[in-house]
Amino acid sequence: MTQEAAARTGDIELRLFLEAMYSQYHYDFRGYSRASLKRRLALACQRLGCSTLSALQERLLHDDRILPQLLDYMTVQVSDMFRDPAYFRALRQHIIPHLKTYPSLKVWVAGCSSGEELYSLAILFREEGLEEKTMFYATDVNGNALARAEAGVYALERVALFTKNHRLSGGSGSLSDYYHAAYGAARFDQTLRRRTVFSDHSLASDSVFGEMHLISCRNVLIYFDRPLQDTAVGLFRDALVRKGFLGMGARETLRFNAHAKAFTEILPQERIYQKRGETEDPCAR
Amino acid sequence: MRTVTSIRHIEAVVIGASTGAIAALSQLLPPLPQDFPLAILVAVHVPADQPHSIASLLQAKCRVRVKEAEDKEPAHSGTVYFAPPDYHLLVEDDRRLSLSNEEPVNYSRPSIDVLLESAADVYRDSLLAVILTGANHDGAQGARAVGRAGGTVLVQHPHSATARMMPDAALAACPTAEPMSLADLTDLFLSRGRGLLCRP
Numbered sequence: 335m336t337q338e339a340a341a342r343t344g345d346i347e348l349r350l351f352l353e354a355m356y357s358q359y360h361y362d363f364r365g366y367s368r369a370s371l372k373r374r375l376a377l378a379c380q381r382l383g384c385s386t387l388s389a390l391q392e393r394l395l396h397d398d399r400i401l402p403q404l405l406d407y408m409t410v411q412v413s414d415m416f417r418d419p420a421y422f423r424a425l426r427q428h429i430i431p432h433l434k435t436y437p438s439l440k441v442w443v444a445g446c447s448s449g450e451e452l453y454s455l456a457i458l459f460r461e462e463g464l465e466e467k468t469m470f471y472a473t474d475v476n477g478n479a480l481a482r483a484e485a486g487v488y489a490l491e492r493v494a495l496f497t498k499n500h501r502l503s504g505g506s507g508s509l510s511d512y513y514h515a516a517y518g519a520a521r522f523d524q525t526l527r528r529r530t531v532f533s534d535h536s537l538a539s540d541s542v543f544g545e546m547h548l549i550s551c552r553n554v555l556i557y558f559d560r561p562l563q564d565t566a567v568g569l570f571r572d573a574l575v576r577k578g579f580l581g582m583g584a585r586e587t588l589r590f591n592a593h594a595k596a597f598t599e600i601l602p603q604e605r606i607y608q609k610r611g612e613t614e615d616p617c618a619r
Numbered sequence: 620m621r622t623v624t625s626i627r628h629i630e631a632v633v634i635g636a637s638t639g640a641i642a643a644l645s646q647l648l649p650p651l652p653q654d655f656p657l658a659i660l661v662a663v664h665v666p667a668d669q670p671h672s673i674a675s676l677l678q679a680k681c682r683v684r685v686k687e688a689e690d691k692e693p694a695h696s697g698t699v700y701f702a703p704p705d706y707h708l709l710v711e712d713d714r715r716l717s718l719s720n721e722e723p724v725n726y727s728r729p730s731i732d733v734l735l736e737s738a739a740d741v742y743r744d745s746l747l748a749v750i751l752t753g754a755n756h757d758g759a760q761g762a763r764a765v766g767r768a769g770g771t772v773l774v775q776h777p778h779s780a781t782a783r784m785m786p787d788a789a790l791a792a793c794p795t796a797e798p799m800s801l802a803d804l805t806d807l808f809l810s811r812g813r814g815l816l817c818r819p
């Protein structure tokens with residue numbers, strides 16, 4: 335087969351595989367960025383001993399035990415506490431003062447992975463005196479990741495970076511106040527997640543749940559293609575209260591999004607957006 | 620020279636470099652005219668905590684636009700897009716750029732292999748890949764993928780590179796790759812090569 339023909343066959347296999355995944359298990363990866371997904375699935379084939387994606391598809395359809403493993407390949411689970419400290423510093427300095435004016439708060443960490451971002455926010459809200467009036471919603475499509483998020487246990491060798499990030503984010507106390515080190519692991523204070531609901535939720539297929547004051551969705555949309563990014567940001571727009579905030583990853587932007595006009599770019603450097611009020615929403619007119 | 624005449628309908632350029640990258644790119648990119656007819660995608664290994672981004676460093680010296688890529692940004696001609704530190708840079712079928720946080724490849728994020736393989740997949744035989752100086756093997760697999768998809772691979776002459784391991788590895792991995800001096804590469808990018816580099 336020529337290179338050209340092989341590439342075409344590869345595209346067909348990918349499309350069929352994603353259809354099979356969706357039809358049988360309702361995991362919808364059809365709108366994911368192809369470039370990264372192709373790499374991840376090639377890796378899965380290699381590690382699971384399948385010479386083609388069609389072979390992997392056969393296994394997927396006939397053996398649901400490989401589903402969790404496959405989800406680990408198809409979603410990227412990289413995170414750190416207080417990742418990009420400037421983002422968290424900006425929340426502290428510029429967003430928290432707005433949030434303080436509400437009697438109660440809802441915060442949604444969408445695509446929370448193993449919880450690093452959630453615990454970062456919970457600590458930040460505690461430090462800023464907002465924890466008691468806040469409910470956190472931590473969601474992800476990957477069940478293994480959610481279980482790790484609930485546990486809140488991280489390898490001790492990662493804690494030096496977490497500590498440095500926390501300090502750079504303007505953290506008032508010491509990060510060591512929030513975890514307990516034992517057997518090479520740091521177990522984060524369970525009271526930090528007292529006000530958190532963890533749930534399995536896909537930005538690609540589940541519906542909105544609502545009245546959020548802050549949505550933090552970082553390094554998740556980069557895995558979506560443009561139309562799916564529109565869907566997800568539409569979901570965020572509908573989930574946010576008027577003047578609610580949306581925080582994105584350091585290299586993510588709403589500039590190419592269909593719903594860009596529904597938001598104001600209030601902290602462009604840190605990728606923090608604010609939903610416009612009804613009257614200033616140009617789409618509403 | 621065979622290389623020059625064999626470059627036909629190039630649609631994009633991808634460049635990979637590591638040790639010595641800044642010096643090599645400072646020779647290669649500044650002569651390009653503002654209306655350079657192709658998009659240039661670059662993955663270089665630099666320490667993530669460098670205070671000044673390599674993009675802003677080079678923008679100061681260049682007439683073409685130089686920036687760090689943003690997710691889903693369309694790749695425009697006359698613009699050099701750098702993979703941001705700590706992200707892989709990839710290209711989608713619609714010629715938009717994608718970023719990814721996935722694990723380092725060859726201990727590198729961004730990885731040159733990741734960029735080259737995804738670009739080869741999209742641009743096929745209308746891709747020109749350039750491997751410059753570097754002290755590791757990243758880019759070799761990518762160069763092979765570009766060659767196999769029918770694209771053109773040019774490699775900085777190992778003996779003229781600050782670090783020759785990366786050029787050597789690319790030449791070994793990709794049978795159609797050709798070594799070239801930085802000066803010839805610059806020439807190729809400039810007026811002499813310009814007609815040949817343009818789309819038909």
Ligand SMILES: C[S@@+](CC[C@H](N)C(=O)[O-])C[C@H]1O[C@@H](n2cnc3c(N)ncnc32)[C@H](O)[C@@H]1O
Pocket residue numbers: 409410411412413414417444445446447448450451473474475476479535536537538539551552553554557583720
């Ligand atoms: C790279 S991690 C980002 C973790 C964290 N937000 C951060 O920035 O450090 C991406 C996460 O998005 C999740 N994800 C992927 N597709 C999703 C979807 N359709 N809905 C919700 N989460 C998704 C993945 O499972 C993974 O946990």
